[in-house]
Amino acid sequence: MPVWLREHRWRQTAAAVYLSLPLRGARATAANIFCTDQYLKVSIPPFLFEAILYAPIDDTNSTAKIGNGIIFFTLYKKEAAMWDSLTLENANKEKLQYLRENAVLKAHEKAKEETEAKKVTKQEHKKYALEATMKIEEAERKRIEDLKEKERQKVTKELELWKKQQKDAEKQKRVQKEGEIHQEVEQLKEKEKEKMDKARIPNEGTCKTRLKPTKGCIMRSVFYHSLQ
Template sequence: MPLIVKDYKWRQSNTFVIIQIPLHGVSSSKVDVFTSPNYIKASFERYFFEAVLLHPITVSESKCTKTSTEVIFELAKCEEKEWEELEVNLPKKEKLELKLKLIEEEHLRFQEECQKKFERKAELKRVAVREQIGIDTQHRNKIEKIKNEEKTNALGDFQEWHRKVEPKIIELNSDDENDFLIKENSSVKKSDKNEFAKINKIITPTCSVNRRNKIKSTVPMPLPRKSATIRVEFTARSFPTPSRESQLAEEEEWLRKQAEVRRSIGFMSEDLRPEEKNPQYLNSKGQEFLKAGNYLGAISAFSFGIKLCNEYPDLYIGRSEAHFKKENFYKCAQDCSTALDLLRPAVQSNLHQRVTCISRRGMALQKLGYLRESINELEVAFKLNPSDTEIKNILMEYKDQFEKNEQKEKQ
């Protein structure tokens, strides 16, 4: 419980109230100060000082000074008059309610001030963005104008020359179809006649002349493009990364180690004869590994069988048992769900397999922490086969555990 500081001193003038609070040996860096128009507070370690002021003060003109021995409040009065007391004279309960109200008002005022600062800052940011956009637009327009002027200056001489040397219209003026003249533009100088002669030599072989008609240029049309198909073949790889991003030596070392591990657990698909690479043989091989306690070898045998035939439910059931023994409960539940999807329609001949999958999935869910779902699974399995005492015992055990957990939560 904090110690209330009562040995403080205060004095006043017409405009200020000065309060001196001793620190009692506490460092000034540990002092926490709160100031509002009608309430001030100072707390440091186990000491506490507060005052609900008799009259309001101007917070913006007030200040607090921390020295090595005391905290000094210099509070600016809103009105220039003498205070009879420092604090209001109210009962303890009313004083507490007033204090809480003043603190809440100050917090609301502070939040509103922060919101106004944020909005003002956001508005300034928007104005700055608009100004920057305007500056960038002016800069781009200036660059575009310079580019257009340079382009006009560069092409001006060429266009002027082109207007001077361009012939008017090529027409016939005689009965001879191969003899035609070019009417010169009146604006062309005599010195440009040689240019017209050159143009005449160029266009004459590629023009067909019709009497009293304009010459039409005959340009051969290109043939359509031929279609073709491009075939792309990729090199087979054991890793998903492309060869340009891989490290061949490290990959070969990894594959070699994996092969050694598979061979050490008693199963290697490369060691099987062609007649042994069938799902039934691999299922029996996996069952042998299960009986011998070689669960990794069983998982490898069942997995290779699934690669050859992914619709054989016995392989998924066997692999789920191996995963359960290896405490891979999530993979066990997945294999049980896949096997149940394959065991359709639900008939009497696959009842035992369905009960095995449902009960094993329920036990895997219990290991994963889903006790309620586990109980639901085991209840379904027990309804399918009420004579199975093992499922009944496990179900009762899980229900007792669930009830104990609920009792603990209620406590």
């Protein structure tokens, strides 16, 4: 047989009910509490607390704090109004049984909805995670491609610069070579001219030497004729 926890204190405002339930030394966790919109149950074997609430509450936002040997409930009313009592009074067993079964059914439906919602949320999170992963991979791929493109442009630029430098160097060598060839040609011309000049000077001296005797002979001949 359960030991009923009948000692409790409660107060209310138009918006909420505040319920304090002593545990008589028992240790409670959230798993020991069952609450729907009009049914509240605390089961810590052998202790048991059960309440068919006077009016529906917002069981989603209502809270239960466990500590110092008590459970303190903050139950937010669905409709702002003052209650005549914490629980329904003068309810027969059939109605109480119906409310219990209905509370359990609602709890199962709510749990099923929450499970489905968690499933959908999990799928959405999985989809989001997949999309996020794909975006990260795409961004990483683009980053790598950009790095490759920058490296390619850098190598291409360096290659073009090297080609230009090689071309300029070859052009400079060609100009230098042409200058050297031109200088050699000029030197050869100069040497050839010097040779020709040297060859011309002795010939002119020989002619003069030959003419002198001839001229002398002619003069002697003239002189000779004059004497005669």
